[in-house]
Amino acid sequence: MSDITAAEPGPPAGAPEPGPSARPPARGPARPPRRRLAALEPLLWIGPAIALIAVVVLWPIVTMVQTSFQNITPLGITIGSAGLSNFSQVFKNPNLPGILVRTVIWVAAAVAITMVISLGLAQLYNQRFPGRRFARWAIIAPWAASVMMTALIFRWVLQPENGVVNVFLHQLGLVRFNSNQADWLGRPDSALVWMIGVAVFVSLPFTTYVLLAGLQSIPDELFEAARVDGASSWRAYRRITLPLLRPAFLVALVINLMNVFNSFPIIWEMTRGGPGYETSTTTVFMYDLKGTFVGQAAAMSIVNFTLVVIIVLVFLRLNRWNRQEAA
Amino acid sequence: MAVRTGTSRRLAARKQAAPQPAAARADRRLPSLRTAIIAAAAYVVAVIFVLPYLEMLITAVRPQRELYEPNYLPHHFAWSNLTNMWGAAFGITSAVRVSLEIAGGATLLVLLVALPAAYYTSRHRFRGRGAFLLLVLATQMLQPTALIVGIYKEFLDFGLLNLNPVWSLILVNAGFNLAFAVWILNAYIGSIPVELEQAAMVDGSTRLGALFRVTLPLAMPGVVTALIFTFIAAWNEFISALALTTNGSDYPLTVRLDSFIGQYTVDWQHLFGASLVATVPVLILFALIERRVVGGLTAGSIR
Numbered sequence: 001m002s003d004i005t006a007a008e009p010g011p012p013a014g015a016p017e018p019g020p021s022a023r024p025p026a027r028g029p030a031r032p033p034r035r036r037l038a039a040l041e042p043l044l045w046i047g048p049a050i051a052l053i054a055v056v057v058l059w060p061i062v063t064m065v066q067t068s069f070q071n072i073t074p075l076g077i078t079i080g081s082a083g084l085s086n087f088s089q090v091f092k093n094p095n096l097p098g099i100l101v102r103t104v105i106w107v108a109a110a111v112a113i114t115m116v117i118s119l120g121l122a123q124l125y126n127q128r129f130p131g132r133r134f135a136r137w138a139i140i141a142p143w144a145a146s147v148m149m150t151a152l153i154f155r156w157v158l159q160p161e162n163g164v165v166n167v168f169l170h171q172l173g174l175v176r177f178n179s180n181q182a183d184w185l186g187r188p189d190s191a192l193v194w195m196i197g198v199a200v201f202v203s204l205p206f207t208t209y210v211l212l213a214g215l216q217s218i219p220d221e222l223f224e225a226a227r228v229d230g231a232s233s234w235r236a237y238r239r240i241t242l243p244l245l246r247p248a249f250l251v252a253l254v255i256n257l258m259n260v261f262n263s264f265p266i267i268w269e270m271t272r273g274g275p276g277y278e279t280s281t282t283t284v285f286m287y288d289l290k291g292t293f294v295g296q297a298a299a300m301s302i303v304n305f306t307l308v309v310i311i312v313l314v315f316l317r318l319n320r321w322n323r324q325e326a327a
Numbered sequence: 328m329a330v331r332t333g334t335s336r337r338l339a340a341r342k343q344a345a346p347q348p349a350a351a352r353a354d355r356r357l358p359s360l361r362t363a364i365i366a367a368a369a370y371v372v373a374v375i376f377v378l379p380y381l382e383m384l385i386t387a388v389r390p391q392r393e394l395y396e397p398n399y400l401p402h403h404f405a406w407s408n409l410t411n412m413w414g415a416a417f418g419i420t421s422a423v424r425v426s427l428e429i430a431g432g433a434t435l436l437v438l439l440v441a442l443p444a445a446y447y448t449s450r451h452r453f454r455g456r457g458a459f460l461l462l463v464l465a466t467q468m469l470q471p472t473a474l475i476v477g478i479y480k481e482f483l484d485f486g487l488l489n490l491n492p493v494w495s496l497i498l499v500n501a502g503f504n505l506a507f508a509v510w511i512l513n514a515y516i517g518s519i520p521v522e523l524e525q526a527a528m529v530d531g532s533t534r535l536g537a538l539f540r541v542t543l544p545l546a547m548p549g550v551v552t553a554l555i556f557t558f559i560a561a562w563n564e565f566i567s568a569l570a571l572t573t574n575g576s577d578y579p580l581t582v583r584l585d586s587f588i589g590q591y592t593v594d595w596q597h598l599f600g601a602s603l604v605a606t607v608p609v610l611i612l613f614a615l616i617e618r619r620v621v622g623g624l625t626a627g628s629i630r
Binding site: 053138149205248 | 368465466473474483559
């Protein structure tokens with residue numbers, strides 16, 4: 001299907017037809033007196049994009065910083081400056097250490113597992129076999145579907161009294177309905193494990209596709225040469241595939257880091273971050289604070305935002321290093 | 328993996344497509360054990376990926392009195408769930424309308440804003456071009472989640488939320504999907520020889536005329552990809568919709584479904600009925616652009 005759309009750019013419909021009003025051609029370059037206006041020409045084209053980014057990204061950053069220093073009541077009334085007290089309140093919150101540790105586990109586990117499984121999946125889906133296109137379509141389902149809806153399905157199949165996961169485990173004789181053990185999302189530890197599983201599930205398609213694109217950019221001749229030289233396929237994988245896959249791998253890694261760190265719907269839909277804050281990450285914690293203490297939520301956002309910026313900078317550095325290696 | 332231009336990608340696709348039928352025929356004649364094992368593994372993986380959505384369908388047609396029965400399949404299928412759920416009490420109909428407004432509006436806005444930017448940055452080198460592309464990349468790296476408190480406070484302060492949250496959500500969704508559209512359009516326009524436009528201009532077409540009559544039709548796959556991707560992203564978006572809407576009548580579908588969870592008795596069958604309606608079209612649309620999405624998501628970080 002995508003072959004059709006990809007292969008046919010379509011005939012340039014009516015391209016050679018001259019326009020109705022035959023204006024003098026090539027009016028662009030030769031116009032010395034309008035020089036200064038010409039310098040503003042780019043703004044005409046990229047201005048709307050800049051304006052949109054300003055409204056949706058830049059100004060919110062400014063507002064967020066301002067808010068983090070304001071004292072705002074739960075009813076939304078600003079009663080003056082708060083100095084640094086929003087930040088100190090957040091840092092003094094007894095739940096914060098647990099939340100930070102959980103955030104690290106959440107991000108590290110979800111991203112690491114995703115990357116490892118995706119390497120295998122990309123290898124698998126790069127092979128030729130009948131029905132490959134349909135198999136590839138199947139794995140995009142969690143990518144295309146709304147993450148919050150996917151998370152809701154998992155909440156449903158983990159219901160202690162009737163979820164199909166428990167039905168299955170019950171048949172195996174491992175779990176009794178409505179037992180404490182069947183209440184997977186009621187216990188913080190098992191809830192976190194399941195939620196990491198869902199994060200992996202929804203991250204796999206994108207990651208696999210990026211790695212697939214990377215695999216397809218490796219010329220077959222390299223493998224032929226390796227085979228002629230008598231290299232085993234595992235050796236060829238380690239010495240050819242993995243190094244050449246590095247750019248794709250890094251891109252997927254960083255995008256996953258950002259996505260998982262910022263992930264909100266999975267935890268929100270499966271446990272709401274509870275009981276207490278026992279399944280919250282910093283993102284969920286920040287959103288929860290927004291309901292009562294907007295100032296503290298802004299302070300927490302600044303902390304999160306700083307972490308994100310660090311990830312981006314590390315990535316840009318890696319990226320440059322990557323390009324230098326490639327060159 | 329370098330950014331491949333549209334043309335070379337199309338060429339590559341053709342090159343890939345050509346040997347496939349032959350290979351498939353060979354497979355049918357003589358499926359080697361290795362191919363069989365690979366195919367079996369791939370099918371198993373595919374089924375695992377689809378299973379949760381199958382459960383979505385099954386639950387959507389579970390009769391009310393069998394809702395909490397511990398079995399894989401209900402004894403009866405209540406297909407009427409799929410018609411009953413549109414009743415006003417569930418608020419699904421209005422939520423679908425709001426979601427369509429937001430996703431449609433964001434898609435239109437992205438096209439209006441990204442197309443000129445992508446065209447100009449692809450055709451011209453000018454001062455500030457690099458800075459602009461870096462800004463676009465930064466928006467792709469950030470997500471509404473990271474800025475949600477700022478977005479919420481800004482729109483609250485400017486009174487946009489009292490107006491109608493749909494407008495705010497159109498802006499937010501357009502802003503955070505702008506980058507994808509810019510990259511993909513940039514790549515497609517860059518692959519179209521500038522001589523084609525010049526020829527049209529020699530023939531008396533204006534610059535805009537050449538853009539609309541020559542470049543755009545050729546860049547259509549890129550435009551369609553950008554449109555579909557933005558639509559899906561805005562349709563699925565959750566956190567800013569949750570933060571920016573307070574009245575039930577303003578809820579898009581994601582927020583409406585979230586509100587089901589807080590109820591004393593959760594209408595799981597209608598919840599998943601609506602999810603199904605939300606998911607199936609999106610899956611089909613996504614399958615159409617599947618091959619080109621990776622380019623748009625990673626191009627910015629690679630250039």
